[in-house]
Amino acid sequence: MAAQSWLHIPTDSHFSLSNIPFGIITTPDSQVPHPAVAIGTYALDLAVFTENNGFSGLPEFQAHLSVFSQETLNAFAALGQTVHRAVRRYLQSVLTEGSPHAALLQSNSGLRQKVLFPLGDIHNHLPMQIGDYTDFYAGKHHAVNVGTLFRDPKIALQPNYTHLPVGYHGRASSVVVTGTPLVRPSGQILDNPAADPKVPIFSPSRRLDIELELAAFVCKCNKLGAPVPITDAHEAIFGIVLMNDWSARDIQAWEYVPLGPFGSKNFQTTISPWVILADAMAPFMAKGLENESSLLPYLQEKKVDNMYDLELQVNLTSKQSNTKCKGAIQQTITKTTSRNLVWSFPQMLTHHTVTGCPMHVGDLLGSGTISGLDASERGSLLEQTSGGKVSMKLNGGEERKFLEDGDTITMTGWCGESGALVGFGDCTGTILPAVSL
């Protein structure tokens, strides 16, 4: 039986004792963003905890206490996985019934009141200052689905796909934390894509879409010109979040040749608020999708179970359902798993650095859209609606090809057993109408 906390933690909470994910919050007591962990229905304020000698039981961490008075997790991340592991285990001990450190908070109601905030009372902020953000394309079924829509199904995958983690540089400045509303982007689209010559119009996107992804934060730098070998790459992963890489398919279709997606992606990318540490994910590794090519040595991992084993889900709440029923009704539109990836984050990171590209602490690596084989497992509406040709039926008689104003998308993901879940919480955003230029 898993260890129990002296704090009441609902069995369906993503933030069990087995998780202890890190984030950045503001509280009713402090409007300056600062670190915290999520536990059950609470945030444990690490700035206040540290000020009150909360880490007195962790002597080796005394030299680093200032990392918890920073406005991002970058300084903590930079300390490396050994320190992350020690701090996470110490906090687990503090929160565990009957553990050596349990008395610190359990027996000190004054301190408890100062450091534990109901999650509904705090605000989450971006957990890291992101230097560069890169998005990969490691969801093989997604790549096949999209390739089939736009090209011949027989050549759905490009020849490079099974040899290297295809990726592109994304826009760091528009990565936001869950809950940030999304203003429908406007841009150049083709009113009549079949016309010759093609003449664009300026319009709000009519094909606004989601992309269900995992993303990893980097915690280790490498120097310019000094690649990270695959054997060292796992140490450079701080932890993971869920990500919705919102996409405007009509803007994308017109702009993306020959240099790739640009304005169709850079208007907003939403991540979940709490970073699940690499250490917390260690018990939840599985085999991902088989790669058909034999890999070049620099991409070969020793571990067979190199993929995170998370259940993933996307829910849609329409404005209509919200109004009609006097309360939002979330409808699940996708269920899939992160085993549907063909490249691991260490492989992505090594490939990213193999030419000599330097990584910085806080860099963000996206997995690419995660889709399963079945229609109900697809991580984008583009796939679910066969490129906007088939409507997706919603409860209450509504239909969707792409997102409408007022729609709320909520992504979530978890692993582990009831009572010991390790999950992200929500990654959510509501569509606001386009603004005029």
Next chain:
Amino acid sequence: MAAQSWLHIPTDSHFSLSNIPFGIITTPDSQVPHPAVAIGTYALDLAVFTENNGFSGLPEFQAHLSVFSQETLNAFAALGQTVHRAVRRYLQSVLTEGSPHAALLQSNSGLRQKVLFPLGDIHNHLPMQIGDYTDFYAGKHHAVNVGTLFRDPKIALQPNYTHLPVGYHGRASSVVVTGTPLVRPSGQILDNPAADPKVPIFSPSRRLDIELELAAFVCKCNKLGAPVPITDAHEAIFGIVLMNDWSARDIQAWEYVPLGPFGSKNFQTTISPWVILADAMAPFMAKGLENESSLLPYLQEKKVDNMYDLELQVNLTSKQSNTKCKGAIQQTITKTTSRNLVWSFPQMLTHHTVTGCPMHVGDLLGSGTISGLDASERGSLLEQTSGGKVSMKLNGGEERKFLEDGDTITMTGWCGESGALVGFGDCTGTILPAVSL
């Protein structure tokens, strides 16, 4: 006749009184990077100048003096063009013979000794902390040349090219300042591109190339979801630098479908050390290349002369020429002009933000490779050698298709008359052999 400085400024100096470009330096007196301007053969140390009441003659700047004790120009840039203009003009006045402020330095040999450093005695650093780096593709002749090489000459330009500034997100972490050596990148390439199936090998790039570009630093933020109208976009340009967007063509050819260039570009991008302010470029505007399409209103500029009018040059110094002749011989391999662009930086910036993407102070926008029509005016070796098919003859009997280890590339650019030149100095880098993984 142009104003004269009391300081001796060689007539061929890029750093005349008409320029006053800003950079970040370390000096024999201070190893902490700090702001400076270049004037003739000197750097004027703005940190020391400020500490010694150098700005006493500029009352409106007193509240902002701390920007010159920063390690980057971001804080100064964030003050906006009105302040940049006032500071630049004040420094011009301080350095001009017979001006009201000339006595400040001219009559104070003690202060002169503390603030003026020969350029050979200082080190340049990256002038800005770069948030995001975006590279456009606004060199129309380059786009035609590359399109002709890879596709049918009749469809060399994609249909979107004349309607929007095509661009992609680059890698900010690998932007470096002039003089940084370049380790030849390794990666996946096709030993036999015609083979079927295509199977890559891991190898040092055999087709290492340059790209001659201008780049603009951003000095004004916009919020997520709030595009910058074209009428406001020029105010968001802090100034410009020269840029060499080194490219590994063999890595690029294999990796770039379907999401664009990645490892073939992200190993290094070199910029010139001094930022020429937008104000200094104001007298040197000209008409760029004609755009064949009528533009959507959001991209229409009122100014007809919307392009910088700079002469640009690329020199190559081979290791062999350096050894044989007991002294490096620079050979000019490209001469062109920045009028060979079809999109201006304000147009790029407005298009970049039109979907709602936020700009931050310090963001970098690259123009894309600048090439003229003639073979001698092409800004990449790919174009000069017709994709590596034709060798370029160098003096001394050497030939090049792409860069060899030991080659030094030096880009330079200027405008204005002799004695009043406004230029970048050098943007240079030497190729070092590949490292093993």
